[in-house]
Amino acid sequence: MRAYQLPKRGAGIDGLVQVERPDPQPAYRQVLVKVGACSLNFRDLLIANGNFDPPVRDNFIPLSDGAGEIVAAGPGVTRVKVGDRVAGCLFQRWSGGEAPADSHAAALGGGIDGMLAEYAVLEEEGVVKLPPHLSLEEGATLPCAGVAVWNAMVEHARLQAGQTVLLQGTGGVSIFGLQFARAMGIRTIITSSSDEKLARAKALGANHGINYRTTPDWDNAAMTITEGRGVDHVVEVGGAETLVRSFGAVRIGGSISVIGVLSGYKAELNTGLFLARRANVQGISGGSTQTFATMARAIAVHAIKPVIDRIFAFAEAPAAYRYLASGTHFGKVVIRVA
Amino acid sequence: MRAYQLPKRGAGIDGLVQVERPDPQPAYRQVLVKVGACSLNFRDLLIANGNFDPPVRDNFIPLSDGAGEIVAAGPGVTRVKVGDRVAGCLFQRWSGGEAPADSHAAALGGGIDGMLAEYAVLEEEGVVKLPPHLSLEEGATLPCAGVAVWNAMVEHARLQAGQTVLLQGTGGVSIFGLQFARAMGIRTIITSSSDEKLARAKALGANHGINYRTTPDWDNAAMTITEGRGVDHVVEVGGAETLVRSFGAVRIGGSISVIGVLSGYKAELNTGLFLARRANVQGISGGSTQTFATMARAIAVHAIKPVIDRIFAFAEAPAAYRYLASGTHFGKVVIRVA
Amino acid sequence: MRAYQLPKRGAGIDGLVQVERPDPQPAYRQVLVKVGACSLNFRDLLIANGNFDPPVRDNFIPLSDGAGEIVAAGPGVTRVKVGDRVAGCLFQRWSGGEAPADSHAAALGGGIDGMLAEYAVLEEEGVVKLPPHLSLEEGATLPCAGVAVWNAMVEHARLQAGQTVLLQGTGGVSIFGLQFARAMGIRTIITSSSDEKLARAKALGANHGINYRTTPDWDNAAMTITEGRGVDHVVEVGGAETLVRSFGAVRIGGSISVIGVLSGYKAELNTGLFLARRANVQGISGGSTQTFATMARAIAVHAIKPVIDRIFAFAEAPAAYRYLASGTHFGKVVIRVA
């Protein structure tokens, strides 16, 4: 089969090479998936650029997000069958409950081979059936960004209808957050450096937009929008630069999910903020197969269509990486495989 | 002031008498409310008919649901002020967290005087501001039925967008449940003995209706609708006759909230059902002031309008009781006071 | 290898036959365990006697509880290794979180072959390492009874130090409950028909004992012991006959875990009890591998020694079944295999 390969963590986007690999075979309770499409996450850039700690094997196939059709099933498989359209789970061995301590050892496109190939072997408990209304390209956008923000908003924050969430930027995580919030009856405040992107977010249902370039104190703006109360939850993707402002935007007793670290790692944080806001901060890294399945049902019931910014061909994979790195996207960046 | 009074629990609807009582005065952290409207609950019938255990004082003013305007505030009041439009909380001393063991001792229209009067004195922590888009008649419908079903669906069942709830009948609890489910992105199955009421429920957004007269095995019908999976939650208002079927309709790992006992108390239950379904059953009796406030915000954000079946004049209070007892209503039965 | 076999569900204890079977081989992410000991549960009697619904394959090896040493590991196994002493999990495919709907299809000694054999193949995620201070006989007692009551008391009831639990009888579930309660700082009330067993329970740390033969209204006795407040939690193993009394013993806002159905299934239940007590009732059937691992750590930290009533030789397996059926045991009944 054709696949892309990175020689090691930190090899850079230029390190991506297309190779021929033997077709993989499913073992007991595994399935063979003919990949239709992949999507890119900031995590993939971090791995390619070496800014990410978890285990990454040598000469690995990158990308954790992919969807396709099951074309063979190993012995013992009972929950899915040949012909099912599925997406792979970032963490192949996190069925439910708490994340296992070794979750990254079985993370697609890191500890194990990922999805940027014609075929992938996945654990039976590491796939989720796609909602029927989604194409494979759309389905490929769900595993990382969708599951993480669902985990943040639904499982960590336990947001209730009528509450308010603040979403940072218009990348994949935040746009899924916006769509889920709408389905859940949650009000949304979204930030962006671009009025044009804010307008698109509003067209998708955002209640409020804040241009953080023209309004750098977006925390105060959020406080004003909520009439001095503060937002119930912030989905933090910015990292060091934004976390302090997130404390300024959240209500007393509210919560912050730290999903991403776009702007870097080091923040000078006033630890008194935790006390003053009685805030809860949770680091979120993906979610379990059970979480993914619950999210997939919601996507099906509400006929949510993931927002794809651009689809690249398989041969253009390095260009897709560079496009994501440019930060100009709105929603997800996809690579068509089959 | 004018008020209705019942001499004691079980005096019957005929025991309702209109009386003159001195205007009450608010003490420390209490407010005086000029009542605009009350609404009736099945609980009020049980008390009038004597089928209800909790403490009921002699010569009490009945009804736990009422809304009005604050016209005076005692010393120490900080959270509300004169002029605020509020509803009273069924349990005047349950601010948040777990219900106090003596909650019924301070229950409106039972342990203490209720709302069927021109004025009522309420605890500061026993009132919730009305969403601005609601009339006093609409606001008066919220405290019992609304809070109980919100407590059931949001706090007990923790229903998530995309899940399914089964609602029994078209009384106040179930119709609020239907409206909340819609705001939360929950699919709904509602039962009724009347196709006409089912049609009205569908007009309000119900996804599925089952006529339990023509389909007495509505549990199987619910199982079919959910493609054999079962519903995530049942809001049980029927009591003995329906509980067994609720077990038949709920999914493995699902939950049932027991809010009402319309059909009586004694059920022959197969205790093995708890095991077979891994089900969770929770008895729900109202909710805290915090729960009410959270619900009120959701009602405001989603501009939910309570469904009022009929409004009676103050002088017609006994007729309102009898109308509720007839069981022909759809939504809430209201008595206008001011 | 030598193994016992039951031709089908309901074959009776007399249906148990000793057979020779080929040694099983571990596949991908499976391990081969040389079984040292098994223990018996009421569940095994129900299956043998046909009083149990879940799937049971023909000619299956019975018993879900067993412990032994890993003697071979299939490919892909990373969490355990040859030489580890482990117990098998009742549900081989319930790693964590919510129980999968098809959990019983992979239940040891039911949907799949069980432990009453010289060797067993188990999923890597279906075994838990034994605390080092336990013998294989002691380790074999943990999977069903221990995990279920831990699940009930810790995960469902979330019992906190200083609270009170009521335990019914002195079988395996209740004696584990007693030992866990002691480690957690929970007061215990235990019931039995035998003063001698109550004395033994007190020697193990029970705070109060009630002889339900001489005090049939043990619910009132529990209410007296708790000074009218009621117990925080009841671990219900009795089924129909005891559930009504459990409602009488539990505090307002308390909870009941339904684990067993010793006295049969049909109970006439007053559904008003759910409301009056604001009680929560949860059906418990085992627990996940994560739950088992958490319990095992507590057993290790607290050096808890499971209480074994009697150990039978492999050749005496039918006698062990009959001994359990007699109901005279205190703690667990074990069969030594190796």
Added chain:
Amino acid sequence: MRAYQLPKRGAGIDGLVQVERPDPQPAYRQVLVKVGACSLNFRDLLIANGNFDPPVRDNFIPLSDGAGEIVAAGPGVTRVKVGDRVAGCLFQRWSGGEAPADSHAAALGGGIDGMLAEYAVLEEEGVVKLPPHLSLEEGATLPCAGVAVWNAMVEHARLQAGQTVLLQGTGGVSIFGLQFARAMGIRTIITSSSDEKLARAKALGANHGINYRTTPDWDNAAMTITEGRGVDHVVEVGGAETLVRSFGAVRIGGSISVIGVLSGYKAELNTGLFLARRANVQGISGGSTQTFATMARAIAVHAIKPVIDRIFAFAEAPAAYRYLASGTHFGKVVIRVA
């Protein structure tokens, strides 16, 4: 009555003056308490020194911790009675559930008058009965330090028997944490700059002690003690200097409660730590009356005796402040009033 008074926030310990004030009178649902003893918290130093933001009224009576006997009850009081021995709750209007946004407006010794006086008027829902085995001096130590660490370990972290908590230093919060952990079956690691204090902590049941002066990388030491797994929870009282190490000590999926800020506010924090550890950080400020009552029951059941370092006379109140500021104490510093 005699009382101490501070003219305003930041007046310093020298600003403490003893004054005569009129005896306060209880209003509706309030009680009058004859104060027997008070205890000091770091919070009191912060207020006196002006390093604390929440509202503080002018000429206020300081100290939030105090215990005494109810000598009069206002109208409407039903849950306590004259003669009851009680402690006051830091937050007088936080009965249960989530903290109200205005909790500090009714905080003893800050937004309202505190306990350093012969009499105090408290809300009925702002007192908790003392466990009978405690003296008033001992009872006075519970409200701030005890409730906060119970809230952290039991409600936030939901620690389970067999898990491990790391406690920082030997002040009131950590010593209560140690005693509660022992009652709950939790292993403890405690840090101190003094081997002598570590020895005393071990005599109270601490499993492990780390001298952070001789072992500045106590996070690595904690990792070694837990065999590379990390602790389940850290009770963070140190603030800026310790938070980074707390991330180093906590297990993947573990949690940190930020209760105190002894070493100051500004910390340079690597936001990637939240992701790498999947950690949860919760700011804790006291707890509700319900939480206090649950803790008091556990203290009673386990006959826990608070550890008092030293008792000062009423006339020595400023000396008590200075002693706490010196940081040489082990456990609580108390002022006897009556």
